[in-house]
Amino acid sequence: MKKYLLMAPGPTPLPPQVLLAMAKPIIHHRTDEFKAILKETNEGLQYVFQTANPVVTMSSSGTGAMEAAVVNTLSRGDCALVVRGGKFGERWGELCEAYGVETMMLDVEWGKAVEPSQIESALKKHPEIKAIFTTLCETSTCVRNDIEAIGKIASGHQAVLVVDAISGLCADELKTDAWGVDIVVAGSQKALMLPPGLAFVSVSPKAQELMKKSTLPKFYLSFAKALKSLAKTDTPFTSSVSLIYGLKESLTLLKSEGVDNVVKRHARLAKTTREAARALGLELFSKAPSNVATAILMPAGIDADALRKKLTRDYSITVAGGQDKLKGKIVRVAHLGYCEESDVITVISALEMLLNQFGHKCEPGAGVAAAEKVLLQ
Numbered sequence: 001m002k003k004y005l006l007m008a009p010g011p012t013p014l015p016p017q018v019l020l021a022m023a024k025p026i027i028h029h030r031t032d033e034f035k036a037i038l039k040e041t042n043e044g045l046q047y048v049f050q051t052a053n054p055v056v057t058m059s060s061s062g063t064g065a066m067e068a069a070v071v072n073t074l075s076r077g078d079c080a081l082v083v084r085g086g087k088f089g090e091r092w093g094e095l096c097e098a099y100g101v102e103t104m105m106l107d108v109e110w111g112k113a114v115e116p117s118q119i120e121s122a123l124k125k126h127p128e129i130k131a132i133f134t135t136l137c138e139t140s141t142c143v144r145n146d147i148e149a150i151g152k153i154a155s156g157h158q159a160v161l162v163v164d165a166i167s168g169l170c171a172d173e174l175k176t177d178a179w180g181v182d183i184v185v186a187g188s189q190k191a192l193m194l195p196p197g198l199a200f201v202s203v204s205p206k207a208q209e210l211m212k213k214s215t216l217p218k219f220y221l222s223f224a225k226a227l228k229s230l231a232k233t234d235t236p237f238t239s240s241v242s243l244i245y246g247l248k249e250s251l252t253l254l255k256s257e258g259v260d261n262v263v264k265r266h267a268r269l270a271k272t273t274r275e276a277a278r279a280l281g282l283e284l285f286s287k288a289p290s291n292v293a294t295a296i297l298m299p300a301g302i303d304a305d306a307l308r309k310k311l312t313r314d315y316s317i318t319v320a321g322g323q324d325k326l327k328g329k330i331v332r333v334a335h336l337g338y339c340e341e342s343d344v345i346t347v348i349s350a351l352e353m354l355l356n357q358f359g360h361k362c363e364p365g366a367g368v369a370a371a372e373k374v375l376l377q
Ligand SMILES: *Cc1c(COP(=O)(O)O)cnc(C)c1O
Pocket: 009, 010, 061, 062, 063, 064, 088, 135, 137, 138, 139, 164, 165, 166, 167, 168, 187, 196
């Protein structure tokens, strides 16, 4: 058996404290004891979301909360603007279309961030737009969008701003209230250092007003139900008790580190990875790199997926590949969640050895040396 290193942009490895917390016996979810835990996790979520808005905890993967954001704000025939610069932007579009929403796609070249001015023009041209759907980190391309600038534009408009921060929350800076983001969606299995299975959504007063008019069908995903329960420190349905134990622990860890420091840690590891890749003569795919993961283009003639396969077989390291048109072309090295300097050094050293085996000549140690230079700063 080999020691396993998971460096994908979700799921991510878990700290031992979180694993242990989840091993505790189950208690009933309608007890004062559990309520006390929920109270703490609800407040902790507001802290990491940097919001005074309620944050709903759902038992689903991240996409369940994305779907909830659509069905709770819109009605059939409403107009929505979707920023589509990768797989997750596409997902917003597919979700809206599945529910008969009039969807305007703002297509962005993969690898680039959306120009906030394009959102501004779309809103000017189509004042009927009710919601803007975008992503903080578009994980498929490792691009970070400028949510602060988009928030400024949206705040003067009737449209609510909905941000998929499933991977980005705690890795890339996101100030929900200060930036005027109405709905932020996050997932458990990314920077929050939990297993897959929980999703979180913050809902602003502006979004709650729109909610009242929304007629798309919903039951399990109803924010009205969730917010009513949340006000009583309860949940409408059975809580994922073990995952909530884990959440309490992970939020304690994040709080003690401080959310700004958590973001800084991700930024540092991201910079380290980028500098190492450059030192190996490799090109980066993202023109606006996120702290979540680094997309590295493989040199011509090297199949990224064959390299990844060998990385897993020989070094027991998992990184992500490219999706769709990027399949076989990039590797995405995540430095997300419970990730250390030594993990980044390990993956870089394995990559430089493999690249040489695959015919891309680079000096052994060159990537690691560049990484250490960043880490020594
Ligand atoms: C991981 C991820 C998702 C997918 O969430 P699931 O938990 O698989 O439903 C959605 N959006 C982004 C940006 C992600 O990184």
